[in-house]
Amino acid sequence: MRILIVSDAWLPQVNGVVTSLQALVGELRGLGHQVKLLSPQDFRAWPCPSYPEIPLVWDLWRVGPAIRAFQPDCVHLATEGPLGWAARRWLGKRGLAFSSAIHTRFPEYIHTRWPWLPLRWGYAFLRAFHRPSRHVLVTTERLREEFAGRGLQRLALWRKGVDTALFHPGEGRPAPAAPVFLYVGRIAPEKNLEALLELDLPGEVRVVGDGPQREALQARYPRVRFVGYRHGQALADAYRQASVLVFPSRTDTYGLVMLEALACGTPVAAFAVPGPLDVLEAGVTGVMADDLREACLAALELDRECCAERAARQSWGHSALEFLSRQPLLDGEPCPGLEPVAEL
Numbered sequence: 001m002r003i004l005i006v007s008d009a010w011l012p013q014v015n016g017v018v019t020s021l022q023a024l025v026g027e028l029r030g031l032g033h034q035v036k037l038l039s040p041q042d043f044r045a046w047p048c049p050s051y052p053e054i055p056l057v058w059d060l061w062r063v064g065p066a067i068r069a070f071q072p073d074c075v076h077l078a079t080e081g082p083l084g085w086a087a088r089r090w091l092g093k094r095g096l097a098f099s100s101a102i103h104t105r106f107p108e109y110i111h112t113r114w115p116w117l118p119l120r121w122g123y124a125f126l127r128a129f130h131r132p133s134r135h136v137l138v139t140t141e142r143l144r145e146e147f148a149g150r151g152l153q154r155l156a157l158w159r160k161g162v163d164t165a166l167f168h169p170g171e172g173r174p175a176p177a178a179p180v181f182l183y184v185g186r187i188a189p190e191k192n193l194e195a196l197l198e199l200d201l202p203g204e205v206r207v208v209g210d211g212p213q214r215e216a217l218q219a220r221y222p223r224v225r226f227v228g229y230r231h232g233q234a235l236a237d238a239y240r241q242a243s244v245l246v247f248p249s250r251t252d253t254y255g256l257v258m259l260e261a262l263a264c265g266t267p268v269a270a271f272a273v274p275g276p277l278d279v280l281e282a283g284v285t286g287v288m289a290d291d292l293r294e295a296c297l298a299a300l301e302l303d304r305e306c307c308a309e310r311a312a313r314q315s316w317g318h319s320a321l322e323f324l325s326r327q328p329l330l331d332g333e334p335c336p337g338l339e340p341v342a343e344l
Contacts, residue, residue, distance in 0.1 A: 001335065002034045003327070004072035006063075008081030009103075010039035013053060014209070014229050015186060016256040017103045020160055021078060027320035036070050038063070038083065053211070060086040067091070074098070074327040074335060080106060080129045092132050097332040100133040101158065102126065102147065108251040109190040123150045134328040139254040140278040156326050160256055161316035167236050167263035169308045179203035181296055182242035182266070184235070184257040185249070187211035187226075195248040195271075197221045199293045205246075208238050239264035244299040247276055248292060255279055258286070262311035265304035269295035285310050 005025070009017040021037065028035045043062060045055035063086040067075065075091060077084045077100040084100070091098050107122020130136045130152055137158035138144050144155045179202050185191055188211040196205065197217060206225045207217075218226045230238050239245065245261035247270040258268050258279045268286035270276035280286030285307045289295040327335050 001073040002036075002071060003028060004036050004038060004067060004070050004075045005078055006038045006075065006083050006087040007078035008040060008057065008083045009054075009079050010037065010041060014231075016252075016254065017078065019256055020103070023161065023163060023316040024320055024323060027316050028324070031320065031324075036072070038066055038070075038087070040083065042066065043083070057082045057086075063087050064090040072330070074329055076100065076323075076327060077133070078103065080126065085129065088129065088132065091330075096330045097134045097328040098132075098330075099135045099137060099327055100130050101137040102130070102143070102152075103139075103253060105190075105251045105253055112190045112251070127151050134332065135326045137323070137326055140274070142274050142278055143253055146274065158323050158326060159314070159319055160254060160259070161314050161319040162256070162259040162263045162311055163316060164263055164312050166232065167239065167260045167311075169265035169304065170236075170240050179243040179300055180241060181205045181269075182208065182238065182245050182261075183248070184208045184230075184238070184245065184261070187214040187217060189213060190249070190251055192248045192250055193217065195292055196246045197224055199296065201293065201296055203243070206238070206242070208235070235260070236264055239266050242266050244269050244296055246270070246292070246296055249275065251275075259311055259314060262286075262307045265308040267299045267302035267304065267307050269299040271295075281310060 007021055009015060011018060025035050025037060040055040040057050043057040044059045045057045048054040048056050060082055067090060075098040077087055077098055106126060107119050110117055110122050111119045135156045136152060136154055138147060138155055139160055144157060147155055181201055183193060183196055187193060187209050204225060206227060208227055208230050210229055214226060239261045245266050245268045247255055247258055247268055250271055250273045252275040255275045261268060262285050268280055270286060270288050271292060272288035276288050280288060282288055287295040287298040324335060329335060
């Protein structure tokens with residue numbers, strides 16, 4: 001099939017959405033499908049105010065012709081940004097079916113940055129965007145129940161995976177002289193990174209990533225080692241060298257970095273909130289507690305081999321097949337040869 005994915009998030013951005021889409025595109029092409037990803041790289045864009053790493057496309061009149069030129073069999077809208085809205089509008093005017101996905105807790109992120117904006121406005125935005133979608137893909141059953149309670153409809157599961165060829169325990173990992181507590185992700189308010197940086201922990205705290213808060217936090221916490229982005233093998237090495245991955249976010253829908261760390265044999269410490277509750281097996285692959293310091297210290301005692309073994313069960317190949325089963329053809333019919341998904 002000819003599959004078009006529209007996403008406002010794409011390279012050179014570094015986040016879970018981009019990681020998921022890269023893996024998905026690779027798996028779909030490996031299955032013999034023709035895949036095009038329509039992204040800000042195909043258009044003109046301005047940096048997002050207060051978050052310049054995120055490009056906002058402005059020549060949106062080119063979206064429709066780009067869709068028509070590719071002649072897709074099915075279209076998936078991965079994000080609710082300008083590109084996603086432009087594609088939604090073009091498809092809707094022609095009565096064409098599409099799927100969409102909720103990758104982030106957009107209302108909570110907006111509320112974190114601008115607390116005076118009511119949370120209900122963000123969910124009204126999500127409902128408006130996803131209302132025409134034939135299937136709205138979410139990562140976990142817990143999220144499906146939660147978003148259904150917020151009025152979203154036609155929700156279906158699309159579980160994520162991990163690249164076990166890259167993320168694995170490796171050979172002969174030397175034990176660090178002192179514990180290394182690692183954070184991997186954007187350095188932005190919604191990630192709640194200060195919940196980790198404020199802790200009195202033994203050993204060293206390392207931060208892999210970048211974002212609008214990096215300069216301020218690096219100045220405020222001089223004992224923390226900020227190393228910037230890491231990719232590929234360097235990222236896998238960072239996971240392997242860590243004693244514990246600390247996931248301080250309270251708003252992530254999933255948290256792919258947890259799966260990547262586990263695949264490398266590194267246990268996780270987190271709050272007991274959606275995301276960690278869906279990824280981690282309490283007391284086996286991670287420790288979740290209201291006291292994050294307590295979780296960090298307890299996670300040091302977990303079995304690294306067991307962490308890697310559990311994570312290795314979740315492949316991107318299975319994730320891609322699940323994604324395909326949720327895709328309607330443009331005329332609204334299910335993709336041929338794939339089981340239709342029951343709607344909520």
